[in-house]
Amino acid sequence: MRPILLQGHERSLTQIKFNREGDLLFSCSKDSLINVWYTDNGERLGTYDGHNGAVWTIDVDSQSRFLISGSADNTMRLWSVATGKCLFFWEFPTAVKRVAFSEDDDQVVCITEQRMGHQGAVRIFNINRDGDGTQQSQEPVSMFNPIGSKAVVCAFAHRPDLILTGHESGKVALFDAKSGEEVMSNEHAHRDVVTDLQLSPDRTYFITSSKDKSARLHETRTLMVLKTYVTETPLNSAAIAPLKPYVLLGGGQDAMSVTTTSLRQGKFETRFWHKVLEEEVGRVKGHFGPVNTIAVSPKGDCYASGGEDGFVRVHHFDESYFRAKPYGDLEIED
Amino acid sequence: EDAAEESNVSAELIAHRKRLVDEWNAWRLRCKEEVAEEARKRGKKVESVQEKAPQEEKEEIE
Numbered sequence: 001m002r003p004i005l006l007q008g009h010e011r012s013l014t015q016i017k018f019n020r021e022g023d024l025l026f027s028c029s030k031d032s033l034i035n036v037w038y039t040d041n042g043e044r045l046g047t048y049d050g051h052n053g054a055v056w057t058i059d060v061d062s063q064s065r066f067l068i069s070g071s072a073d074n075t076m077r078l079w080s081v082a083t084g085k086c087l088f089f090w091e092f093p094t095a096v097k098r099v100a101f102s103e104d105d106d107q108v109v110c111i112t113e114q115r116m117g118h119q120g121a122v123r124i125f126n127i128n129r130d131g132d133g134t135q136q137s138q139e140p141v142s143m144f145n146p147i148g149s150k151a152v153v154c155a156f157a158h159r160p161d162l163i164l165t166g167h168e169s170g171k172v173a174l175f176d177a178k179s180g181e182e183v184m185s186n187e188h189a190h191r192d193v194v195t196d197l198q199l200s201p202d203r204t205y206f207i208t209s210s211k212d213k214s215a216r217l218h219e220t221r222t223l224m225v226l227k228t229y230v231t232e233t234p235l236n237s238a239a240i241a242p243l244k245p246y247v248l249l250g251g252g253q254d255a256m257s258v259t260t261t262s263l264r265q266g267k268f269e270t271r272f273w274h275k276v277l278e279e280e281v282g283r284v285k286g287h288f289g290p291v292n293t294i295a296v297s298p299k300g301d302c303y304a305s306g307g308e309d310g311f312v313r314v315h316h317f318d319e320s321y322f323r324a325k326p327y328g329d330l331e332i333e334d
Numbered sequence: 335e336d337a338a339e340e341s342n343v344s345a346e347l348i349a350h351r352k353r354l355v356d357e358w359n360a361w362r363l364r365c366k367e368e369v370a371e372e373a374r375k376r377g378k379k380v381e382s383v384q385e386k387a388p389q390e391e392k393e394e395i396e
Contacts, residue, residue: 158369158372159372202365202366202369204365204368204369205365221368226361276354276355276358277351277354277355327351328348328351330351330352330355331355331359332355332358332359333358333359333362333363333366334362
C-alpha cells in the first residue's frame with residue numbers, strides 16, 4: 001500500500017473530501033488554498049484561488065458541480081468544480097469553521113465562529129442550481145445560535161430538516177433546521193472538544209473524534225452511542241470505511257514515541273479500528289506532524305490523510321486489504 | 335493445561351465477537367428498513383413517482 005504524496009500546500013491541512021465517484025480529492029489548508037487532485041495518480045487538476053485567510057472547511061456536492069468553502073477571511077464561497085471560478089460569496093462577521101451540503105445538494109449548512117462580541121451561529125442557505133450558479137441569495141433560509149457550548153462541526157442529519165452538531169464541550173446535538181430548537185442532545189458524548197463528525201452513507205449513524213482521545217459511533221436518530229474507540233492520543237479526525245467494517249482515526253503521536261521520530265519517515269499514524277468489535281486492527285505511519293483530517297473514498301478503495309506537515313497522503317488499498325478477515329468469517333452488514 | 339485454558343478464552347472471545355456482530359447486523363437491518371420506510375413516506379419510491387407522473391404531464395401540456 002504505497003502512498004501517493006500530494007505536495008501542493010505550504011501549511012497544514014484542515015479538511016479533505018472525496019467526490020462521490022472517488023476520482024477527485026479536494027483539500028484545503030491554512031495557506032488559504034483549495035486544491036483538487038486526481039485520486040488515481042495524485043496529479044493536481046486545479047486550484048480554487050480567492051480566499052484571503054486559512055480555509056477551514058470544504059464540501060463538494062454529489063454531482064461534482066459545486067464546491068463550498070469556509071475561511072478565516074469571514075467568507076463562505078461557492079465554486080465551480082470544473083472551471084475553478086468563484087461563483088458567489090457570503091460575508092459574515094466572523095470566520096466560517098464548517099460547511100456541508102445537504103443530501104439533495106439544494107442546501108448548505110455552515111457554522112460561524114463565536115468571537116469579538118459575535119455569537120457562534122448556524123446558518124442554512126438554499127443553493128440555486130439553475131443557470132451558472134452565480135444567482136444565489138445573500139440571506140440564509142434559517143439561522144440560529146446554539147446556546148451553551150459552541151458548535152464546532154455540523155452536517156445535515158438523517159432527515160434534511162435536522163442539523164447534527166458537535167460542540168466544544170463534547171456534546172452532540174440535533175437541531176430543528178427551521179426553528180433552531182435543540183430537539184435532542186447527548187451532553188456527554190465526549191469529555192472534550194469534538195474535532196470531526198462524518199456520517200455513514202445512509203446517514204443513519206455517524207462517527208465523531210475528540211481531543212478526549214476517543215472516537216465514537218452514534219445512532220443519528222437517537223444520538224445513542226453505539227461504539228467507542230479509545231486511543232492514547234488526542235484525535236483530530238475519524239472516518240467510516242465503506243464496505244469493510246473499519247473506522248479510521250487520526251491525531252497526534254503517542255507521548256512515548258515523540259523522541260523516537262526519525263527524519264526519514266514520519267511517525268504520525270492513521271489507526272484502523274474494527275468498527276463493530278472495537279479492536280484496533282492496524283496502523284499506517286507517514287506524516288511528520290499530527291493527522292488533521294482523514295477521508296475514505298465512497299467506493300471504499302482508497303483513503304487519504306491530511307497532516308499538520310502540509311502533506312496529503314493517498315493510500316490505495318491493495319488486494320490483501322479486501323481479502324483480510326481479521327476476526328474470522330463473520331459477515332458484517334455495511 | 336495452559337493451552338486448554340487459552341482455547342477456552344478464545345472460545346469465549348469468539349462467542350463475544352459473534353454476539354457483537356449479530357447485534358450490529360440486526361441493528362443495520364432495522365436501520366435499512368427505516369430508511370426505506372422514510373423514503374416511501376417522502377415519495378422517493380419509484381411507484382409513487384409513477385403515480386404522480388400523469389398529473390405532471392398534464393400540467394406541462396397546459
